[in-house]
Amino acid sequence: MSEPLEELLGALSRLPGIGRRSAERIAFFLLAKPGEGKRLAEALAGLDRIGRCPQCGNFASDGLCSICRDPKRDGATLCVVARPWEIPHLERTGEYRGRYHVLGGLVSPSQDIGPEDLAVAGLVERVKAEGVREVILALEPKLEGDLTAMHLLRVLKPLGIAVSQLAHGIPVGRDLESADELTLGRALKGRTPL
Amino acid sequence: MSEPLEELLGALSRLPGIGRRSAERIAFFLLAKPGEGKRLAEALAGLDRIGRCPQCGNFASDGLCSICRDPKRDGATLCVVARPWEIPHLERTGEYRGRYHVLGGLVSPSQDIGPEDLAVAGLVERVKAEGVREVILALEPKLEGDLTAMHLLRVLKPLGIAVSQLAHGIPVGRDLESADELTLGRALKGRTPL
Known part of the structure; x- marks a missing residue:
């Protein structure tokens, strides 16, 4: 397994409700559809803008x-x-x-x-x-x-x-x-x- | 609901096995722990480096x-x-x-x-x-x-x-x-x- 893929699997596995297998399913989905990964990364960048x-x-x-x-x-x-x-x-x-x-x-x-x-x-x-x-x-x-x-x-x-x-x-x-x-x-x- | 939060929920909901409720759970976890969101965003940036x-x-x-x-x-x-x-x-x-x-x-x-x-x-x-x-x-x-x-x-x-x-x-x-x-x-x- 490649190092960036391991990092992605590690980061996904830390999310609530996501085990190793779900992380793999999501990572391989993102590898097959790079647009979805970009969309998610952009949405994550917006986290800083969320206040109260x-x-x-x-x-x-x-x-x-x-x-x-x-x-x-x-x-x-x-x-x-x-x-x-x-x-x-x-x-x-x-x-x-x-x-x-x-x-x-x-x-x-x-x-x-x-x-x-x-x-x-x-x-x-x-x-x-x-x-x-x-x-x-x-x-x-x-x-x-x-x-x-x-x-x-x-x-x-x-x-x-x-x-x-x-x-x-x-x-x-x-x-x-x-x-x-x-x-x-x-x-x-x-x-x-x- | 704020617009960046809606975008994040939308992007998360598109992942396989993630419904609206799981997306909310993950989004609120990321809001509570900004370090995890950064980690995931960096891992997503590494997707481009994953080849065959x-x-x-x-x-x-x-x-x-x-x-x-x-x-x-x-x-x-x-x-x-x-x-x-x-x-x-x-x-x-x-x-x-x-x-x-x-x-x-x-x-x-x-x-x-x-x-x-x-x-x-x-x-x-x-x-x-x-x-x-x-x-x-x-x-x-x-x-x-x-x-x-x-x-x-x-x-x-x-x-x-x-x-x-x-x-x-x-x-x-x-x-x-x-x-x-x-x-x-x-x-x-x-x-x-x-």
Whole structure:
């Protein structure tokens, strides 16, 4: 095996979900279709341009993200997630037309992460400034998600808005990403007021 | 979603075995670990340097491939494959210590590919020049592989060398019932004395 091919196989094998055999399949595909390799390399070069939306914390490259920029999204509803990569999963349900707010993590006593380490102040500011009437908490139904939800409920309730959480459609103890669109969609529709 | 992120997801989704969800998982991993993205981009840049071994047709970057360069490989045995990406699968068995010869395809009447379109003349030359005593045909046990094997047998036999092919049979650890009739028939024909 040639050295550049070994390097490519090594780099591909480090990606999540890609074993040695998948890496070979991809490498030989790229060798057969050089245009695809160029396309991927160019897309990777664009990684540097991906930053965060200054409003919600979603991935964005130029100022606001596409959701915050979209005037058709309902600004009166905010869905709170821990990480930006949870947003595409919720978007795929097609059930949600509001905006998002990314906390940047969850309260975790064991990792010494408190509410002050998360984008909670920004959330409160947005609720006040953007005329938000409902905040939906889409946090994982485990200890850290529950602790975070408890804290958010405490700071949001005094603002006189509705606070809800995703319905228990998500299998308990599983990640948000593992739920299929239907389950996630039902969890959104059947969100329970807190 | 930001435009460069969409481009990255698009490029990743075009790879074999990578769906939209796997693409997201990989993209978010690369966003979290920029060093991995750089490593992959550099490896992709090396694709241009991957050519073919002038002796056997395997992937190689500088002259001979690593197998043809290895003095410990047995030069008296050649294993014939249709494509270079079949070599790693055979290498992984750990059972083979000879060298390889890549045909570049298989005889296919429907696609108008004849023996003259394949590296058959090079194979005959190698057998004569390199003191080859056995050629093992590792071609797929379907019409095109069988046609190719028939032709190779015709040109190799007059050279007075042994020509063999991979044994067909029941995959190790599988039930008799799981084998199709054709495989079972070939397993019967090629039964090994105990």
